[in-house]
Amino acid sequence: MTRKGRRLLLISCAIGVLGVAAGLVLFALNDTIVFFRSPSEIAAEHTAPGSRLRLGGLVKDGSVMRQDNAHVRFTVTDGGADMAVYYEGLLPDLFREGQGVIAEGVLLGDGTFRADSVLAKHDEKYMPKEVADALKKQGVWKEGEATR
Amino acid sequence: MNPEIGHFALVLALAVAILQTVIPIWGARVGDAALMRVGPALAVAFLGFVGLAFAVLTAAYVQSDFSVLNVVENSHSLKPMLFKVTGVWGNHEGSMLLWVLVLALFGAMVALFGTNLPATLKANVLGVQGSVGVAFLLFILLTSNPFIRVIPALAEGQDLNPVLQDIGLAIHPPLLYLGYVGFSITFAFAVAALIDGRIDAAWARWVRPWALAAWAFLTVGIAMGSYWAYYELGWGGWWFWDPVENASLMPWFAGTALIHSAVVMEKRDALKVWTLLLAILAFSLSLLGTFLVRSGVLTSVHAFATDPSRGVFILGILVFFIGGSLALYALRAPMLRQGGLFAPISREGALVLNNLLLTAAAAAVLVGTLYPLALESWNGAKITVGPPYFNLTVGALMLPVVFAMPFGPLLAWKRGDLAGAAQRLMSALAVGILIALAAAYLQGGGPLLAPLGMGLAAFIVIGALVDLAERGAVGRVPVATSVARLRGLPRASYGAALAHAGVGVCLFGIIAETSWNAERITGLKIGQSFEVGGYELTLARVEPRNGPNYRDLTGIFIIRRGGTEIGTIESSKRLFTARNMPTTEAGIRTFGFSQLYVSLGDELPGGGIGVRAYWKPFVTLIWLGAVIMALGGALSLSDRRLRIGAPKPAKPKPAKPTPERKPDAAPAPAE
Missing domain, CATH: 1.20.5 (Single alpha-helices involved in coiled-coils or other helix-helix interfaces)
Incomplete structure (x- = not known):
């Protein structure tokens, strides 16, 4: 050659x-x-059930209900709308009421969300960027408020 | 020590770095030997000043000097001494200082050990190193100064992020930086060659040890990071395709390609232009990694803090060095002479295939990591590219690489014999098939991934042995001759075989862990038991234990197998009081190469505690395999021919290409 x-x-x-x-x-x-959505966006867009999403917002105060064997129900809110979440598994260390959270899972037909993973960041001062943006949109979050 | 001394040392280091950038390159340009000789002295002075700054910061941490903002934000007087020291780089400013310290260290090593380098090449290399130093010192001084004071001084610090209070912080970042920044040397060599407009096989021989050292450090650094995340985060995963993990994987792919293509260049004087490009790419991807980690543009476990000005600054550095080097490359590369013809089926051909696939994998990871960023700035949509994407693309691209791996070393240079190589690999293939059948039998149905993957892993390990056996002509000549031949093989041959075997070991661990792991999530009261992976775990008791700066709740489990007690496992949840932040301290017991992994969840209503337990078969092989790979690199590095600063027998003139070796002369050429 x-x-x-x-x-x-x-x-x-x-x-x-x-x-x-x-x-x-x-x-x-x-x-x-996988797309990121806040509860308000899901409500406004009428997102079809069965789609895989990352749901982000704050864990609503007083909404966490633990059953045995680590079955947990809680509500994610962004101030504009709420979304009920069901999760089976251990929650991350930094999961707390009133704190930012991202849940990945599937939107069900009854308007609830079944999460197969829940993320809370590994620094108490840190807010996931997507969540901070979603909260700003709803006016719940003000610029400069403990953003790190 | 006075923190201002550290600040002054950094400013002086910047001045030295500017001189180091200008003087040697100018000297090389006008051919002034005296100016070129200034380079090494400046590189050593640079190391001295950066080292002084680092020492001052370390002293501030050790003495808990809470008049320094960085110490206040990341330390605590009660923190154990080890974490006071490692806390120096457990934050943005300090970790950038460590980055520059490693850069200075490598520069000084070139200055001190590169005695046999041609004067102009050495001057240009040190100059390019100096310019990288200038950029990053400016970045530290203008946006991330670790020596800023708080007046009046505070009484107590805010403590280090608890996740980082671990021995992993002492090991993982320094190793990773030795890898990342080590590629700055190969980058400097590439740019120096482009400035010179000259490159030859001798250049490859000088570059190879640096590339190998950086690659070996990066390999162990990534593996240690993976093991750290595995035991510290309590999720039981060892790789998350987190942007920052990807950022370290991309230079690793490029670096792996580089150490292979440099072989072709050294032995056969071919692939020059491509090797240069890889050297530039490996460091560019390291810089990109630094940008992704330090700018906070991506949500990641490693994002310390987001400050837009920092992101823009690093982006500027990125554009300057990547853009500049690629522009120089486009300008100068066509001038480089091509050499070394080879047939598609040959050792060169195999290495080209390896390079193509590794670069494609790096590109796939790059796309997956940056696509969400690009899409968000394009139309504001927020998406995540998750593990399925990376598993599919990287998996599909790595499969041919690992399958072809045992064939490569058995092919001759220039023109190889694929059928012959396949014939010699029959024994390895037979072992692979046996292992696959055994795995299929053990698994009893289910997906074929596990048996096939394990068979492939065995094929790779045995294939590496076959390569050595072939070089020693084992079985074809008397035993004594074989032993003598094997003894006479260069260490680089053993290094390559060891590194290839390490890939097989790592692959075996990955496949076994992914397909055969078992997970149990449950709630337990004291005295209750559950089963995972054939082991029965009983929660014996839960006790509070307190550490210097944390409160701890420890669950003690008794492990039984087949009814007999074989040990205990302790898993705890810690609350670090200064930051009111909990962490999980997973309990891990190793049985052979497999591990039992237990992490605690929250206390459940009505008593009891959430427990997550995993059985991870052969999981330790993943990291062991990486360590074997790096050992292979180290063994190659110890080869006399490659040793940094080893006296060269003859031919100090770089302009003349080294005489071509006869291909396939016995003993076979070293790889």
């Missing part, structure tokens, strides 16, 4: 591999991204 031919082969192999990788990335992105 000539030098040119070999280089051509090499380059076409490279393009082939990168093409496959690009296709893979697009396919995977299409299938696996």
